[in-house]
Amino acid sequence: MSPLVVKAAGGIGCAVLCLPLLAALTVASVLGGITAGSGTAATPSRQALNDIPPRMLALYQRAALTCPGLPWTVLAAIGKVETNHARHPTMVSTAGAVGPMQFMPSTFQAYAHPVPPGGRRPPTPWDPVDAVHAASRMLCANGARHDKDLQAAVFAYNHSHTYVSAVLTTAHRYTALAPTPTAATAAVSFARAQLGTHYVWGGNGPADGGFDCSGLTQAAYKAAGIHLPRVAQAQYNADPQLPKGTPLAPGDLLFFGPNPRHITHVKLYTGNSEAIDAPHPGAAVRQRPAHTNTPNFQGATHPAARAGGSPR
Template sequence: MGSPAAAAAGIAVGLLVLILACTAALAGLLTGASPSAAPSRHALTDIPARMLTLYQQAAPECPGLPWTVLAAIGKVESDHGRHPTMTSSAGAVGPMQFLPATFAAYAHPVPPGGRNPPTPWDPVDAVHAAARLLCANGARNGRNLHRSIWHYNHSDTYVDHVLATARRYSAAEPAPTGAASKAVAFARAQLGTPYRWGGDGPTEGGFDCSGLTKAAYAAAGVHLPRVAQDQYNAGPRVPPGAPLLPGDLVFFGTDPRHITHVGIYTGAGRMLHAPRPGTTVREEPYRLSGSRYQDATRPSAESANRQRAASP
């Protein structure tokens, strides 16, 4: 039997974990989105494709920050860079409307694709700097999202406007949780990474389709086989007639014994995938014209089963 001090310490740690989980859940309720939420139809029509990719790439730099909040700030500040030459009366500049001194505090390290030296006029530099500013002021792990947005512009009205806009950018579908959430977040962070046949990540020049899915679930602590056919065979299958959930793997081929492609379902009828040579990791409808969809699996279900079996 442990000592009373050890028991008290264990209870304190448990309470801390519970508090962190509750605050993260509250952040999701405030924005209507999990960090890896799928974009709504409104988001897809309102946000230029390049900026949508930037918001989704930058958000994972701050664990717990929904990309929808970055996008909402970009909307409020410059209509997603549609007014790139706008300078505010206070001297804020660029697509995320940074004061130069504030930007300098969050400009490093220079993100992939950013300018060197970084500048608040560059969308890549600006969006990543915005994610860091929010993270430093309460967004990390969803501790205090309201406070972090308030630090961007000291106005409660501004915060309310940003959160309302963020809710409109999130698809009204079940948000991924657990392993599925981590896998989707990892895959989203790879948007724009080149396709590379046999590639398992940027250190090898990019991903192929099954390299992306394997790496995404490895980031969530779930081991998948390397090639698409073996991933399909490994299951577990999504039950017949059940709706797809974010994090499910969707498979394509001529028949179940000849699987040639795999992607990660993200909601709203879309998937993240590495399509083919000459392209990059992208998010697009999973029922692509001419695609031969076969079936879906749910690796996150297997992960949850293992966790339940290991529980005392």
């Protein structure tokens, strides 16, 4: 865990010039992989999905959107280096930095407002929502906006060249270096970014305060450029059913209900026998086991096939 004793204003101008040559070359090599065409929409790599708790992954992705040009993978890498994504037992450093993103309390106050949706009132560096959004603002203020100088931004977070190298290397590992995202991966990425969003019956997104199950799947595929009907039964009827026993692929829709003519719920399959859904009133969008071995599972469809690039 980093003490972050230098989270104060000033001194960021030498972030690039003062790097030893070997470190500079290492950082330059990973910067290209982080920023070249990735941006805030970078697809999580297998390592990211295995290492980052789903709620933290969604939080990093949402917070990065507040700073145009800031890859969410950099926020996630800072969370990894500082407290292993809030898994550190105390989250208190010897220098007095606290919380999942290891802020000195005075530094946190400079970046704590406005309070993000789901944050505490008053904001606190101990709260993951508050802390990750404050980290995004701090990086943005020091060079991350529009990818002006990502290296300097991380150096401002902690004045250590070793730290900069560790963060950017981790961010690179969290970025899936795929050529072009498919409709299925775009839909899954959208759904993951909604984890923690409130369930709202009939909800189509933030304007309604949240999603219901079919509102989420419709919005996920809209983000991928594919139109789905609004309700779960119509979505079930819209595409051919996958033959029984067909291995599921990320992006497949999973349908549940007492029978095929009475579909009551839909989930988006994400791989590894898990799916994302907006479950019921009083809950939030979540990622859980897919439960395709239950009696009310009525089958799956593959809407991504409509894009022409994801045949089954």
